Amino acid sequence: xxxxxxxxxxxxxxxETLSLTCTVSGGSISTYYWTWIRQPPGKGLEWIxxxxxxxxxxxxxxxxxxxxxxxDTSKNQFSLxxxxxxxxxxxxxxxxxxxxxxxxxxxxxxVTVSS
Amino acid sequence: EIVLTQSPAILSLSPGERAxxxxxxxxxxxxxxxxxQQKPGQAPRLLIYDASNRATGIPARFSGSGSGTDFTLTIxxxxxxxxxxxxxxxxxxxxxxxxxxxxxxxx
Numbered sequence: 001x002x003x004x005x006x007x008x009x010x011x012x013x014x015x016e017t018l019s020l021t022c023t024v025s026g027g028s029i030s031t032y033y034w035t036w037i038r039q040p041p042g043k044g045l046e047w048i049x050x051x052x053x054x055x056x057x058x059x060x061x062x063x064x065x066x067x068x069x070x071x072d073t074s075k076n077q078f079s080l081x082x083x084x085x086x087x088x089x090x091x092x093x094x095x096x097x098x099x100x101x102x103x104x105x106x107x108x109x110x111v112t113v114s115s
Numbered sequence: 116e117i118v119l120t121q122s123p124a125i126l127s128l129s130p131g132e133r134a135x136x137x138x139x140x141x142x143x144x145x146x147x148x149x150x151x152q153q154k155p156g157q158a159p160r161l162l163i164y165d166a167s168n169r170a171t172g173i174p175a176r177f178s179g180s181g182s183g184t185d186f187t188l189t190i191x192x193x194x195x196x197x198x199x200x201x202x203x204x205x206x207x208x209x210x211x212x213x214x215x216x217x218x219x220x221x222x
Contacts, residue, residue, distance in 0.1 A: 044202070044213055044214070044216060045159070045204070045213040047210050047211045047212065058209065060210040061210065062210075094158055094159075096158075099206065100147050100149070100164070100165075100206025100207075100211070101147075101149035101161060101164040101165070101206055102159075102161060102204075103161045103164070103171070105158035107158055108158050
């Protein structure tokens with residue numbers, strides 16, 4: 001059974017860079033598309049972007065200038081970097097598997113942007 | 116960007132009743148529509164993909180229908196564990212987008 005687990009700081013200062021890693025277990029990262037999705041507290045879901053194991057990426061245009069997603073196949077991990085964060089980036093960040101729909105999700109990690 | 120509008124926002128029903136949830140897209144998404152269930156403090160769980168296909172392990176009481184711009188998720192007989200928030204999501208046009216959710220609460 002494929003499992004995903006997010007890790008990274010829970011608190012980031014405004015203007016700094018948010019960095020999260022998703023570790024995939026129970027299966028190889030070297031197939032499928034791998035996605036980041038976020039959910040501000042009490043609100044809906046927002047797609048951030050995806051990466052294919054080859055390194056091909058696609059980002060949400062609303063975040064594209066600040067987002068970088070990378071993959072490390074040797075560690076079965078993929079990562080998210082979001083630069084110049086503000087309070088509006090406070091959310092639960094999920095990693096998930098899939099391209100058009102998402103069949104496996106991490107438990108999510110709350111990242112708060114605050115000084 | 117495609118906007119997904121879910122209705123109703125809140126659905127108050129009793130266990131054993133039938134639930135019918137709607138998702139309308141601002142333009143056609145063909146059949147690239149998925150449904151998720153989310154409970155408090157948990158990640159969303161995929162229920163339906165490609166409009167009508169149940170995901171692995173999803174009970175038969177969950178069914179999806181529709182194509183183009185109008186979609187429906189039906190829960191034939193609500194079990195206690197089905198009271199949750201349900202989101203639709205389209206994967207037809209970039210970026211993928213989600214609906215605002217329907218909360219199914221106990222009446």
